[in-house]
Amino acid sequence: xxxxxxxxxxxxxxxxxxxxxxxxxxxxxxxxxxxxxxxxxxxxxxxxxxxxxxxxxxxxxxxxxxxxxxxxxxxxxxxxxxxxxxxxxxxxxxxxxxxxxxxxxxxxxxxxxxxxxxxxxxxxxxxxxxxxxxxxxxxxxxxxxxxxxxxxxxxxxxxxxxxxxxxxxxxxxxxxxxxxxxxxxxxxxxxxxxxxxxxxxxxxxxxxxxxxxxxxxx
Numbered sequence: 001x002x003x004x005x006x007x008x009x010x011x012x013x014x015x016x017x018x019x020x021x022x023x024x025x026x027x028x029x030x031x032x033x034x035x036x037x038x039x040x041x042x043x044x045x046x047x048x049x050x051x052x053x054x055x056x057x058x059x060x061x062x063x064x065x066x067x068x069x070x071x072x073x074x075x076x077x078x079x080x081x082x083x084x085x086x087x088x089x090x091x092x093x094x095x096x097x098x099x100x101x102x103x104x105x106x107x108x109x110x111x112x113x114x115x116x117x118x119x120x121x122x123x124x125x126x127x128x129x130x131x132x133x134x135x136x137x138x139x140x141x142x143x144x145x146x147x148x149x150x151x152x153x154x155x156x157x158x159x160x161x162x163x164x165x166x167x168x169x170x171x172x173x174x175x176x177x178x179x180x181x182x183x184x185x186x187x188x189x190x191x192x193x194x195x196x197x198x199x200x201x202x203x204x205x206x207x208x209x210x211x212x213x214x215x216x217x218x
Contacts, residue, residue, distance in 0.1 A: 002069060004104040005042070006042070006045070006046065006049075006051075007069070007073045007103075007104055008032065009028070009032070009039075009042050009043075009046060010046070010051065010052075010066060010069055010070040010073060011070060011073050011074055011077065012028050012031040012032050013028060013052065013060055013062070013070065014062075014067075014070040014071070014074055015031060015074075016028060016031055017062075022058065022059035023059045023060040023061075024059045024060075025039045025040060025043065025059075025060075027059075028043075028060065043060060046066070050063055050065055050066070051063060051065060051066030051069060052066050067135075068135055071131040071135050071137065072131075072135075073103060073104075074130075074131055075111070075130060075131040075132075075133075076099075076102075076103040076104075076106055076111060077099045077100070077103040078099075078123075078124035078128055078129075078130040078131075079111060079114050079115060079118070079121075079124075079130060080095070080098070080099035080102050080103055080106070080114070081095040081096060081098075081099045081124045081125055081126070081161070082095075082118055082121055082123075082124045082125055082130070083114045083117070083118060084098055084099065085125040086118060086125075087117065087118075091171075092125045092126065092161075092167055092171065093164040093165075093167035093168050093171070094164065095125060095161075096126075096161040096162065096164075097164070112133070115133070120132075122138055123158075123177065124161075125161075125177075126158060126159050126160070126161040126167075126177065127156065127157050127158035127159060127177030127178075127213075128158050128161070140157060140215055141215065142157045142158065142213040142214060142215050143213065143214060143215075144209065144210050144211075144212065144213060144214075145181075145183075145193070145204075145209040145210075145212040145213070145214050146193070146206050146209035146210045146212075148183045148186075148193075148214060149183065149186070150183050150184060150185050150186055151182075151183065152182070152183050153180065153181070153182040153183075153217045154180070154181060154182075154183070154214035154215065154216060154217050155178065155179070155180050155181075155214060155215055155216070155217045156175060156176065156177050156178060156179045156180075156181065156212055156213075156214055157177060157213050157214055157215045158177060158212075158213040159175070159176075159177065159211060159212050159213070160211035160212075163211070166208060166211055169208065170208065170212070173197070173202055173204070174197065174198060175197065175204075175212065179197060179198075180197075180217050181195045181196065181197045181214075182195065182196040182197075183195055184196055184201065190206045191206070192204060192205050192206065193205075193206070193209055
């Protein structure tokens with residue numbers, strides 16, 4: 001049986017590897033908002049359980065067993081986010097925090113029931129892919145909005161769900177997954193982006209744009 005702490009680490013490793021090629025101890029620590037020294041002991045424990053492998057300067061990699069366990073906890077979390085949003089009307093800036101509390105305790109039966117009620121969804125309220133029951137996951141090539149050049153038109157694929165205030169702000173701007181935006185200008189030296197969205201012009205800071213992943217508009 002995995003502890004909640006172990007599941008948190010497996011999920012953090014998975015989320016790092018979603019956006020980076022290597023899951024280093026510093027990247028895992030940043031994701032969990034803890035000191036890098038604290039990561040080492042858990043990595044050793046997970047390695048002894050054959051859930052991960054670790055090589056200095058190469059980072060952490062999942063074993064087949066570890067990846068399956070990580071996908072399961074990610075599925076729990078993202079299904080919970082969507083269920084809380086769709087069935088209970090919890091605002092999208094609050095579902096992440098609530099799902100963090102519940103993801104370790106729901107049963108497989110409840111997971112299946114939520115999936116059926118939601119018609120086997122593929123993404124959560126923030127656009128993140130929900131792993132399927134068989135452990136597969138849909139992956140779409142994406143990049144940060146901050147990396148998009150002037151004149152490009154893109155579709156919002158996913159937004160970072162960890163900062164409630166950022167989500168409130170993006171909601172006010174209607175920058176939800178599926179929104180189509182055109183980058184008009186980007187100020188140099190990490191200056192803001194000027195975007196066209198829904199026939200209006202908005203200005204978005206680079207830090208906010210870093211938390212939005214986009215794909216080429218259809």
